[in-house]
Amino acid sequence: MNSEKKLQVFISSTYKDLIDERQAAVEAVLNAGHIPAGMELFKAGDQTQKDIIREWIEESDVYLLILGARYGSVDSELNISYTEWEYDLAGELGIPRFSLVLTDDYINEKVKKEILNISDIERNIAPFKNFRLKVESHMVEYIDHKQAIKGAVLGSLNNTNRRNPDLKGWIRYSDKVDEGKFYQLVKENQDLKDQLQKSKIALKKQTENLKQDDDIIVVEIHFDIYNKTTKINKNGNSYVRYEYSSSDVTKIDVSVNEMTRALLPVLIQYGEKGLIKREFDNILEELIFSKAGIRESKEYFNEKEGYNSDFKIPELDRLITQLKLLNFIDFNQSIDKDSYWTKTNVYIYITELGTEEIQRLFAYKK
Numbered sequence: 001m002n003s004e005k006k007l008q009v010f011i012s013s014t015y016k017d018l019i020d021e022r023q024a025a026v027e028a029v030l031n032a033g034h035i036p037a038g039m040e041l042f043k044a045g046d047q048t049q050k051d052i053i054r055e056w057i058e059e060s061d062v063y064l065l066i067l068g069a070r071y072g073s074v075d076s077e078l079n080i081s082y083t084e085w086e087y088d089l090a091g092e093l094g095i096p097r098f099s100l101v102l103t104d105d106y107i108n109e110k111v112k113k114e115i116l117n118i119s120d121i122e123r124n125i126a127p128f129k130n131f132r133l134k135v136e137s138h139m140v141e142y143i144d145h146k147q148a149i150k151g152a153v154l155g156s157l158n159n160t161n162r163r164n165p166d167l168k169g170w171i172r173y174s175d176k177v178d179e180g181k182f183y184q185l186v187k188e189n190q191d192l193k194d195q196l197q198k199s200k201i202a203l204k205k206q207t208e209n210l211k212q213d214d215d216i217i218v219v220e221i222h223f224d225i226y227n228k229t230t231k232i233n234k235n236g237n238s239y240v241r242y243e244y245s246s247s248d249v250t251k252i253d254v255s256v257n258e259m260t261r262a263l264l265p266v267l268i269q270y271g272e273k274g275l276i277k278r279e280f281d282n283i284l285e286e287l288i289f290s291k292a293g294i295r296e297s298k299e300y301f302n303e304k305e306g307y308n309s310d311f312k313i314p315e316l317d318r319l320i321t322q323l324k325l326l327n328f329i330d331f332n333q334s335i336d337k338d339s340y341w342t343k344t345n346v347y348i349y350i351t352e353l354g355t356e357e358i359q360r361l362f363a364y365k366k
Helices: 016-031 047-059 082-092 104-112 126-136 148-163 179-207 256-270 277-291 316-325 352-362
Strands: 008-012 035-038 062-067 097-102 140-143 216-232 238-255 299-302 307-312 329-336 343-350
Touching: 008 016, 008 047, 008 082, 016 035, 016 062, 016 097, 016 148, 016 179, 035 047, 035 179, 047 082, 062 082, 062 126, 062 148, 082 097, 082 126, 097 126, 097 148, 140 148, 216 277, 216 316, 238 256, 238 277, 256 277, 256 316, 256 343, 256 352, 277 316, 277 343, 316 329, 343 352
Parallel strands: 008 035, 008 062, 062 097, 097 140
Antiparallel strands: 216 238, 216 307, 299 307, 329 343
């Protein structure tokens, strides 16, 4: 692939239900070094805007569809949605197309989080079903959480570029260059990058007074000591009991980087659904107990000395909150109605900044 060739990627979808997914796709195209087009520049139902969309699709090298839960606004002349019209137009023009189709699990999660109203779901109407069948007859990636969009876009762009080596991209050396259009695209591309960078800087400023990276947090481990005693029961038989003797506290130093190294690589495997909090707690406890030289069972037994101890970390939730305040993790809740008692489970999932932190700490770099 010529690293100087930048493909113009037209991103098509319904709008209000897929704002976050569109943003993730835009970021992925920018990070791959290409130029996103389409986005929020157009309004469904405006004939003038429809003409502009046609022009942009004609000038694009690649067409990307994000198919969610809605069929979208319908063109009264063609009797199909504007999204389907864009998809068909790209096919007629011979523009390589690839599609990201959100899974039912993904859609259900959006409904649970009240990001999407169940009344807006149009997956069961005939036009949507027919459109989806059409889409699935070509190159498709199924998306079950938002973090998968970036990887899917990057992989699909690489495959499209490899299968279509004649894609011209920008700058089009074989054509007469429209310098005005080119510099307009460059400016829009740079503006988008600036917006993304400003957002990241704003988040950093919010956390600059918080402990992070190699900063040390002093963690207290509380433990109760139970002494081994021998008792005689009423039948004259001896038996062993461990009776409470005293309580004590030990302290260990743990850095924020140590916590993120232990937690984030596990968390990223669970995607947007996340890891149930009690399992997340266990991983963090194991890190702290290990640094203190305490066995993972949290319970230490010493037969020779004749005592055992029960260990606890009172500020465990505060440590987890620190990672939340650093924007590395976030929380989901789900109601378990299948159990005998209805209960709410808390899940912890990795954020986009958390994924970037993994790249900083773990990525194999050139």
